[in-house]
Amino acid sequence: MTRLGYGEQIRRWRVEKYKEHDSLMNARSSDVTVITAGSKAEGLTCFYESDRDFLLVVEGILCVEAGISLHTIPDGIGVYRMDTCAYSGHCCLLLERRARKRKEVIHNALCDNGQGDILLSSSLLLDEMSSAYTSTDSTVVIHERAGPSLPDSSGELHSDRVLALRCYCPSILQRWASRPRHWPSPVLVQKVVSLGANVTAVGFKESEFKHMEWRIGFNTGESELVNNLNDTQAKVYVMLKMIVKDVLRPSKKEITSYVMKNIVLWQAERNPQNKFYAQSFLHWLHDGLRALRTAIVTKQLSYYMIPERNLMAASGLTYRQQSHWVEVITDMMAEGPWVILGLPKIRMAIVASPEPMLWYSMKRMELEMLLLEYLNRMLPCYENGLLDKSNAILQEIRRRIGEIRMEIKLRMIEEGCAVNGLTDIIHRMLK
Structure with a gap:
């Protein structure tokens, strides 16, 4: 796996270079902060191996949970109150204070809920962003919106941009930080807490009010956690993603690489770090497959940052898929070390x-x-x-x-x- 581009050295190089690229991009703009997210931020994919995911964080706006005083927030910043909804990890945004600098796309996405409250609609904001999204670079092709993301491409380079707002939710982060755990270390826990949260324009798929809802996320904190996994843990994560992509091959994102990330993060938290070493790789790969099989059978996997949120809810998994994938994973686990030969990249590297x-x-x-x-x-x-x-x-x-x-x-x-x-x-x- 090291020879295929998943070793520690190149992984660290990618992380630093993408961070450097973000800094250079942000030096050119004050309205939006660009943050590389996903596998590129984690250094776990080659240059053209997958899309580059960006968060576009709108500056001058802050979303806060209940109990936060507006007097603690500098004047001029627009403030939205997070109103938690029936689905964990999601919320609606109620306008508390307008920003001094008016942003047209934000203003056009505000609507009245009929009860005297003004809400920021995630769906309307995405519509506004889609119509306003252009590029000054003639080589960049803008593609049709895909869910919350604004995709584009330049040659073989493909990017997904997702709009986000900063979010201040200390109670959620403190609940995560106070859990008993083997990993991460207290220093890393505090760093993740300091990186804060964001909300993205994604409602719960089966919600009646999904067009008004936003999803709470911790992209920068999660990237920091993955970057602090040791070499064995990182390679287990990469291998699990390969298995989903090359063996299970979901057609409609019924299982995503994000599910694999959460399985590995739970593994790391619940087990002593000294148990993750090169010779234990296959043990943890099997443990990850077992966790994936359970998630498929039960349609239940707790989100690492907010355990009340079920990542398998509204996944679209059918009974036929469940039965087939459980059978496939069970067979793979029975193969022992030979399981890795079922992955084209690994097989070619071995032979x-x-x-x-x-x-x-x-x-x-x-x-x-x-x-x-x-x-x-x-x-x-x-x-x-x-x-x-x-x-x-x-x-x-x-x-x-x-x-x-x-x-x-x-x-x-x-x-x-x-x-x-x-x-x-x-x-x-x-x-």
């Missing part, structure tokens, strides 16, 4: 000759590190929407990328492989 595989791994890692560095070096070189390609460092990175592509192409030709083009080599290497 490959050691020397070519090591060479490929080193080239792949260097290529990705160069691309991540190029991504960050490129941002300050944009002026009026155009990239200044004369920058010496950018030129050197491009030169080295060209050398690596040519080395790979020549080796592929020597070994009798088909070569479709130099650009195609990068996409295939980093997918």
